[in-house]
Amino acid sequence: MRTLNAEMQAQLESNDIEFYELVTPDKLVERGNSKNSGECHLSGVTHPNRRAYERTKIRNHYALYSFDQPIIRRSLMAEVFVLGGGTPTPTEFRFGSAHALRIGDEVLMFDCGPAATHKLVKAGLYPTLVDNLFFTHHHFDHNIDYPCFLLCRWDQAAGHGSELNVYGPKLTEEITQKIIGVGGAFESDWQARVNHPYSQQVFVNRGGALPRIPPAPKAKDVGVGEVASGKDWQVTAALAEHVQPYLDSLAYRVDTPEGSVIFTGDTQPCDTVRELARDADMMLCMCWDEQSVMETANEANGQCGTTGAAQLAQDAGVKKLVLVHMGPSLSKDTPFDRHIEEMTAMYDGQIIFSEELMRLEV
Numbered sequence: 573m574r575t576l577n578a579e580m581q582a583q584l585e586s587n588d589i590e591f592y593e594l595v596t597p598d599k600l601v602e603r604g605n606s607k608n609s610g611e612c613h614l615s616g617v618t619h620p621n622r623r624a625y626e627r628t629k630i631r632n633h634y635a636l637y638s639f640d641q642p643i644i645r646r647s648l649m650a651e652v653f654v655l656g657g658g659t660p661t662p663t664e665f666r667f668g669s670a671h672a673l674r675i676g677d678e679v680l681m682f683d684c685g686p687a688a689t690h691k692l693v694k695a696g697l698y699p700t701l702v703d704n705l706f707f708t709h710h711h712f713d714h715n716i717d718y719p720c721f722l723l724c725r726w727d728q729a730a731g732h733g734s735e736l737n738v739y740g741p742k743l744t745e746e747i748t749q750k751i752i753g754v755g756g757a758f759e760s761d762w763q764a765r766v767n768h769p770y771s772q773q774v775f776v777n778r779g780g781a782l783p784r785i786p787p788a789p790k791a792k793d794v795g796v797g798e799v800a801s802g803k804d805w806q807v808t809a810a811l812a813e814h815v816q817p818y819l820d821s822l823a824y825r826v827d828t829p830e831g832s833v834i835f836t837g838d839t840q841p842c843d844t845v846r847e848l849a850r851d852a853d854m855m856l857c858m859c860w861d862e863q864s865v866m867e868t869a870n871e872a873n874g875q876c877g878t879t880g881a882a883q884l885a886q887d888a889g890v891k892k893l894v895l896v897h898m899g900p901s902l903s904k905d906t907p908f909d910r911h912i913e914e915m916t917a918m919y920d921g922q923i924i925f926s927e928e929l930m931r932l933e934v
C-alpha cells in the first residue's frame with residue numbers, strides 16, 4: 573500500500589488539479605481525486621493491448637503500484653470505456669454490449685451485456701462507482717449481466733452510497749422487479765445475504781452496519797426527451813429503429829462540459845438518431861458488418877453497417893465515430909483498412925474501430 577508522497581500532493585494542489593492521473597511512459601499508474609487520495613489499494617489489470625490499468629477499490633480510493641519517475645497530468649473530465657464491443661455472437665475478443673462514461677468522479681453505464689460487471693472492473697472501474705445505468709433496449713446481448721450487476725453493486729457497497737438509478741424503455745421496471753424484487757428470481761440470494769449470520773459477518777467486515785437493507789434499485793421506464801441529469805451531465809433519449817414493436821429501443825445523448833457523446837444502441841440509420849446526434853463530439857454507433865455484405869444477406873434492416881454508420885455520422889455532423897457492437901465477420905477483418913477507406917470517402921471525421929476495454933477521451 574502506498575499513498576501520494578508530499579511532493580506529488582503539493583504538485584496537485586499547486587496546479588489546482590482535482591482529478592488527476594499518474595503516468596509513466598508506458599502505463600497509467602494511478603487515477604484519482606486529489607482531495608481523497610489518502611487511502612490506496614495495490615492491484616492492477618492488463619489490457620489486451622498490453623496497456624496497464626489500475627483498478628479502483630471503492631469510490632475515490634484508487635489503486636497504486638510501484639513506478640519510476642511518474643508524472644502527474646490533469647485527467648480529462650470525460651472518458652468512454654468500451655466494456656462490451658460485440659453482439660449476441662460470442663467471440664474470443666467480443667461479446668455483447670456495454671459502455672461506461674466517466675465524467676469527473678461519476679460513472680454512467682450504458683447497457684449491461686454479457687460479463688459487463690467483470691469487464692467494468694477489468695477496465696479500471698468498479699460497480700459501486702456507477703449510480704446511473706441506462707438501457708438502450710432489452711435484447712439479451714445488452715442486459716444479460718443486469719442481475720449480476722445489481723447484486724454485485726449492492727453487495728460490494730455494503731450499505732454505503734446511493735441506490736442505483738436505472739433507466740430504459742418499456743420493460744425496464746418489470747425486468748428489475750422480476751430479477752430482484754420480492755418474488756423475483758434472485759430474492760433468495762439477497763434474503764440469504766441479509767439474514768444469514770455468516771453473510772452478516774462478511775457485510776460487517778466490509779464496513780456495513782446491521783440490519784442489512786435489501787437492494788432497492790430505482791428503475792424507471794423512460795421515453796424520448798430528457799431522461800436524467802447530474803452535476804456535470806444531462807442525458808437525452810431519442811427513438812432508435814431496431815425490432816419494434818417487439819422491443820422498444822432508445823438512443824442516448826450525454827452532454828457534459830467536456831463534450832457530448834451519443835450511444836446509438838441498436839438502430840438502423842434514422843432521422844431521430846441523426847437529430848439526437850447533431851454536432852456531437854463522439855458517437856458510439858453499432859456496426860454489425862460490412863454494409864454490402866449485409867445488403868446481400870438482407871440483414872441491412874434494423875441495424876447499421878460500416879457505411880450506414882459513416883453516413884449517419886456525416887449527416888449528423890459528428891466529430892468522432894466509434895464503431896461498437898461489431899459482429900464476428902467484421903471483427904475478423906482487422907486492421908479494417910478496406911472498410912476505413914470506404915467510410916472515409918463519405919465521412920470527414922475520425923473513425924475508431926473499437927476493442928473491448930478500450931478507453932477513449934471525449
Ligand SMILES: [Zn+2]
Binds near residue numbers: 709711814838
Ligand atoms: Zn438488439
